[in-house]
Amino acid sequence: MNVTPEKIVSAPSATPAGEVKPKNKNAGRNRGFSEQRERRAEHARKRPADSRRTRSGGGPRSAPHTEPFVPLPTDFAPSAFDDLGLATPIRAAIAAAGYTTPTAVQARAVPEAIAGRDLLVSSQTGSGKTAAFMLPALQLLSQADTENGRGPRVLVLTPTRELAMQVTQAAETYGRGLRRIKTISIVGGMPYPVQNRLLKMGVDILVATPGRLLDQMNSGRIDLSRLQLLVLDEADRMLDMGFKDDLDAITAKIPKTRQTLLFSATIEPGIARLAAAMLRDPVRIAVDTAQTRHVNIQQRLHLADDLGHKQRLLEHVLRDVELQQAIVFTSTKRSADELAQDLHLRGHAAAALHGDMKQGARNRTLQALRRGGLRVLVATDVAARGIDVQGISHVINFDLPLQAEDYVHRIGRTGRAGRNGTAISFAGAREHHLIRSIERFTTQTIEVAVIPGLEPKARSFSGKPSAGRPSNGRAGKPSFKPGQPRKRHGPDAGQSPARRPRRP
Numbered sequence: 001m002n003v004t005p006e007k008i009v010s011a012p013s014a015t016p017a018g019e020v021k022p023k024n025k026n027a028g029r030n031r032g033f034s035e036q037r038e039r040r041a042e043h044a045r046k047r048p049a050d051s052r053r054t055r056s057g058g059g060p061r062s063a064p065h066t067e068p069f070v071p072l073p074t075d076f077a078p079s080a081f082d083d084l085g086l087a088t089p090i091r092a093a094i095a096a097a098g099y100t101t102p103t104a105v106q107a108r109a110v111p112e113a114i115a116g117r118d119l120l121v122s123s124q125t126g127s128g129k130t131a132a133f134m135l136p137a138l139q140l141l142s143q144a145d146t147e148n149g150r151g152p153r154v155l156v157l158t159p160t161r162e163l164a165m166q167v168t169q170a171a172e173t174y175g176r177g178l179r180r181i182k183t184i185s186i187v188g189g190m191p192y193p194v195q196n197r198l199l200k201m202g203v204d205i206l207v208a209t210p211g212r213l214l215d216q217m218n219s220g221r222i223d224l225s226r227l228q229l230l231v232l233d234e235a236d237r238m239l240d241m242g243f244k245d246d247l248d249a250i251t252a253k254i255p256k257t258r259q260t261l262l263f264s265a266t267i268e269p270g271i272a273r274l275a276a277a278m279l280r281d282p283v284r285i286a287v288d289t290a291q292t293r294h295v296n297i298q299q300r301l302h303l304a305d306d307l308g309h310k311q312r313l314l315e316h317v318l319r320d321v322e323l324q325q326a327i328v329f330t331s332t333k334r335s336a337d338e339l340a341q342d343l344h345l346r347g348h349a350a351a352a353l354h355g356d357m358k359q360g361a362r363n364r365t366l367q368a369l370r371r372g373g374l375r376v377l378v379a380t381d382v383a384a385r386g387i388d389v390q391g392i393s394h395v396i397n398f399d400l401p402l403q404a405e406d407y408v409h410r411i412g413r414t415g416r417a418g419r420n421g422t423a424i425s426f427a428g429a430r431e432h433h434l435i436r437s438i439e440r441f442t443t444q445t446i447e448v449a450v451i452p453g454l455e456p457k458a459r460s461f462s463g464k465p466s467a468g469r470p471s472n473g474r475a476g477k478p479s480f481k482p483g484q485p486r487k488r489h490g491p492d493a494g495q496s497p498a499r500r501p502r503r504p
Helices: 005-010 027-046 080-084 088-096 104-114 129-141 161-174 192-200 210-218 235-240 244-251 269-278 307-318 333-345 359-370 404-411 429-442
Strands: 119-122 154-157 183-186 205-208 229-232 259-264 283-286 297-303 325-329 350-353 376-379 392-397 421-427
Touching: 080 088, 080 104, 088 129, 088 161, 104 119, 104 129, 104 259, 104 283, 129 154, 129 161, 129 229, 129 259, 161 183, 161 205, 161 359, 183 192, 183 210, 192 210, 205 210, 210 244, 235 244, 235 259, 235 269, 244 269, 259 269, 307 325, 307 333, 307 392, 307 421, 333 350, 333 376, 350 359, 392 404, 404 421, 404 429, 421 429
Parallel strands: 119 259, 119 283, 154 205, 154 229, 183 205, 229 259, 297 421, 325 376, 325 392, 350 376, 392 421
Antiparallel strands: none
């Protein structure tokens, strides 16, 4: 008699007494799990003891978000950082990162900060200011805390999520030689439950944007009673973004005995008032201010007739073999999306970055840029703050910024760490006042360049900066091409200058 496999599986087994034993539905599953556990245990016994991993992937399970301690060599080569008063593990981490000489802002700010002084620092983007405040912060954390608690000892406020990520990465890089230093970031776009779990585990360095930090403070999830150091990074940008009330609310709830470091690209009246309210007898340091000439960045200007002419100019620039990676700036989020999509359809490895994107999408875009998967990033001003990618060789202002300070921040994305860079701007005939404003602010002349075959048809204007104080955009009126008559409008447009009636 032939028995099918189905009958064999379902056939009940009889006990010695002849009774039918009830079927256990999970018997096969449990037997499979037991065999799996036995195989894993046997495999673990055969592995060398030094190659077995812990359950948390190499770090202690009690602190999964702590930067793992990495023993660094103690015989690293001496460098100029030895004179700044930093602990040996911090100097070893700096040497492991490949840095031997501090920048000007680091050489002046780090010793003063370690001495406990409040600082008001004016320094442009790309001058090494992140390390200028992170190194003193880590030096503070290398010393034992006399007050117990789970709240942060160092608080760093940044205007954007991208800049917060950059600061967090710097803390992990320079602090990897210190034991149990926990750094977390609290920014908008990150799920609240994830942030709540991180805060419950305790934190030493908290990097946050003002809005999200204030939300967590109001909910009672952050204890700032043992805060010792407050850092305001790019304070001028935080004021421009409307965070003044949030900053006031935050500083009102933190210890008055704290040390405060304020970093800004410019010291405008708003920054001066903020510093007067937050700082106590500060040391003022001005290094590489916004007016400093970018000697390692070649700046040039191309005149464009219309949007189509801009797109053709951009296509020509992106075909340059010397262009490694580029950031293209637009004035609106919608323009960033549309331009990125158009470039993608033309065969460029391009993507957009702006504030309306979800945090996960922004992180993936930045990771692709850092890894070289993207050649062109189309971004807005706010989203591009904090982008520090060494491979960016070109910055292209597809749309000119309305504020001259933003122009300085834009072109600061290239030519970083002593490298050379190129900054290219497109401007229409009616945007001469924006160019004049930039030239007055930077005290530099932007050279007007022409690409053969893509010459502008519209009237051009002189590339020389106007002297004297600004006059509401009227300084430096356009000059016209030789032989081209000036167009006049109005009822007296057809009359000669001699016969035209004088206006009252």
